[in-house]
Amino acid sequence: MIQVLPRWLEDLLTVLSYSDELIAGLSTTLSLYFTALIMGFFLGLGFAIGRQYGGIITSRISTAYIELIRGTPLLVQLFLFYFFPYSLSATLELLGLLPLPLDWSIQIIGPGGQVITILNHRILTCYLMLGLNSTAYQAEYLRGAIASVSAEQLLAAQSLGLSRAGGIRSIVLPQSLRRVIPSWSNEAAYLPKYTVVAYFIGVEDLFAAAHFIVARTFLTLTTYLLVALIYLVLVTVISRILDYVHDRTKIPGL
Amino acid sequence: MLQAPDLPSIFFYIIFHGLPITLILTAHGLIWGFLIGLLLALMRVYGTREIEWVAIAYEKVFRGIPLLVLIFLFAFGVPGLFWFIDPLYRTLAAVILSLALRSGAYQSQILRGAILSVNPGQQLAARALGMSRLQAFRYVVMPQALRMALPSWSNEYAVVIKDTTFASAVGIIEMLRVTFRVVANNPEMLFPPLVILAIIYLIFTYPITRFFGERQTQKLKDLGLGG
Amino acid sequence: MEKPLLQVKNIWKAYDELQVLKGVSFDVEEGEVKVIFGPSGSGKSTLLRCINMLTPPDKGTVILQGTNLMDSDTNLNMIRSKIGMVFQHFNLFLHLKAIDNVSLGPRRVLGLSKDEATERALDALIQVKMEKWADHYPAQLSGGQQQRVGIARALVMNPVLILFDEPTSALDPELIGEVLQVMLDIAKSGTTMVVVTHEMGFARAVATEMIFIDEGVIVEKGTPRHFAISPETERAKQFLHRLEVLYGHHEELLEPEDKEEGNS
Ligand SMILES: Nc1ncnc2c1ncn2[C@@H]1O[C@H](COP(=O)(O)OP(=O)(O)O)[C@@H](O)[C@H]1O
Ligand SMILES: [Mg+2]
Secondary structure (H helix, E strand, C coil): CCCCCCHHHHHHHHHHCCHHHHHHHHHHHHHHHHHHHHHHHHHHHHHHHHHHHCCHHHHHHHHHHHHHHHHCCHHHHHHHHHHHHHHHHHHHHHCCCCCCCCCCCEEEECCCCCEEEEECHHHHHHHHHHHHHHHHHHHHHHHHHHHHCCHHHHHHHHHCCCCHHHHHHHHHHHHHHHHHHHHHHHHHHHHHHHHHHHHHHCCCCHHHHHHHHHHHHCCHHHHHHHHHHHHHHHHHHHHHHHHHHHHHHCCCCC | CCCCCCHHHHHHHHHHHHHHHHHHHHHHHHHHHHHHHHHHHHHHHHCCHHHHHHHHHHHHHHHHCCHHHHHHHHHHHCCCCCCCCCHHHHHHHHHHHHHHHHHHHHHHHHHHHHHHHCCHHHHHHHHHCCCCHHHHHHHHHHHHHHHHHHHHHHHHHHHHHHHHHHHHHHCCCCHHHHHHHHHHHCCCCCHHHHHHHHHHHHHHHHHHHHHHHHHHHHHHHHCCCCC | CCCCCEEEEEEEEEECCEEEEEEEEEEECCCCEEEEECCCCCCHHHHHHHHCCCCCCCEEEEEECCEECCCCCCCHHHHHCCEEEECCCCCCCCCCCHHHHHHHHHHHCCCCCHHHHHHHHHHHHHHCCCHHHCCCCHHHCCHHHHHHHHHHHHHCCCCCEEEEECCCCCCCHHHHHHHHHHHHHHHHCCCCEEEECCCHHHHHHHCCEEEEEECCEEEEEECHHHHHHCCCCHHHHHHHHHHHHHHCCCHHHCCHHHHHHHHC
């Protein structure tokens, strides 16, 4: 006898039959996320230190960068970044200069002398722009944490004979990096959701995979719910891990 | 569109054609989000364990799903969701619903923190005067909580207005979409319209977050609140 | 004989495992000033909050003007509006000016119009000599000034009884005097008061009876004179001695006629 499956289960199985696309999309999403998070952390740390301890010019520049990024939509930034090289070559052409076929991409010369594009313009734009965007948000969290370590700590370090940079590195940063974890977790949990902007410039991330599946199956509800669930699990797992890290690195008594 | 438009006319074109929808989306997202957030915050602060759990679960879910996924889910995933609305406005409603549901999850956190930071002694004093729980909340806790929430709110406003750009994906004519219309009509000008859009956004976010972030925080400190 | 204004009978209260009050009873006659004192953690604040049911007792009865507050059909909000309370940490409403702190009760609880409430609030502020500061926010006032506003906030409701929970113990020494002076004035005008305090000068000046509480029970009762000259229990003796060493006297803060009595 043929067992008739409930409708929703049948739909789910149909959607899951596209697991290759889903997995490929998810791995793109994950790689966007981790790249941007890590890039944002190191650049953000630089901007935070620049804003807090830099001279007037360094700190102005850092501040301007942070406010510009935080004040404009990521999508707009992404499109600007995406079109920038085209726009630049158009301008160069207009000025009668050499019209270079400009775009962002990383290419290597293969063994046979042929050009191999490792990262094409679209995906590279996403990596860089997500990273540059996250930089600004992470810089703000990091600066807050740095500012919360009292100035006296740095004075105490310097009174021991440490240089200013040495004091920042070995006294201020270790404390602020622990303190930043709770607020930094916010950004870490925000970012996976914003990787969907990749879809807008045609990168095949998880959301694009959903779109693809919908175009094939017309199972909108099942597909979008499933993808929502995947994002939810992703964000939850990340938050859990960070909570755990926070617990493990807490300074006793603080 | 004019031929070879100059920058100011692009600026005004985007404002004129895109800003209304952007602001409508933002206002609806924030206001409905506020009501949802207030309800959730009250559930978390004053509710039983079960009620609190429901509110926490809501927050986790709507903080964990990308806005774009919510928009597509409500716009295309649930046909007939807005059967009572003119079909012309259903997508708009789906976007507003997405913005509000998500903003509610964030505003709940903002409000909960603000409510909890009103020192409990003042509630005790209000009750000692003979106020009911509700009166104490209404006249003592809430006015302070709302003020303390202002700086975080200005951030939430910025998040919402920036994220209305996602509505362009489902055909809503907000500022980003209007900008692309300008680009489409003037392919030789790829870059300037986007720069102008960024500037418009800066005008609508930076002064507000700055005002509330710094001046209001100072004012709160002067009141002995939140400092 | 007329019934006492307030009767507290056999009050028991525990927080989880911790038994804080273990059968406390006393009466307060109209016009009386009861001073309660005892070591920190002995349950004094809890006792005060049991009187106006902000912390409902586990067992016992509280009767105010013939109304049993433990009855489930007693309107506690109405009762509380007749019992003033002054807190150790003032607990002023930080978002309201002094005048609005005081008028909030009359407006929202007694239902007076804004003008009436403000007028009454101003009278109350005059009583505590804070009328000049009516338009200041709590954060702009010193601790002593804040506490006087706190007292005005209680006074303005025309309470039949005011509870004071260590009203001066969070204040810097130089600010204690102004608050005690206001409390003295109120006491002398015949207001019924239950005051938790360690200001023995104040107690000697106006207390009709003093109650020494330790570990949730009344250990000893007596007049200020009794505690000054011949406390009976060892615990009370030791505690009073420690008080003197720690806090000294604030007799100098009181008016001359009180001073003589205080020095006796
Ligand atoms: N809300 C509460 N929850 C739990 N324990 C409390 C609470 N309030 C007071 N206590 C405890 O009850 C005891 C008596 O407190 P309290 O009445 O404030 O004493 P006092 O005012 O005499 O210092 C203390 O041990 C205190 O820690
Ligand atoms: Mg106490």
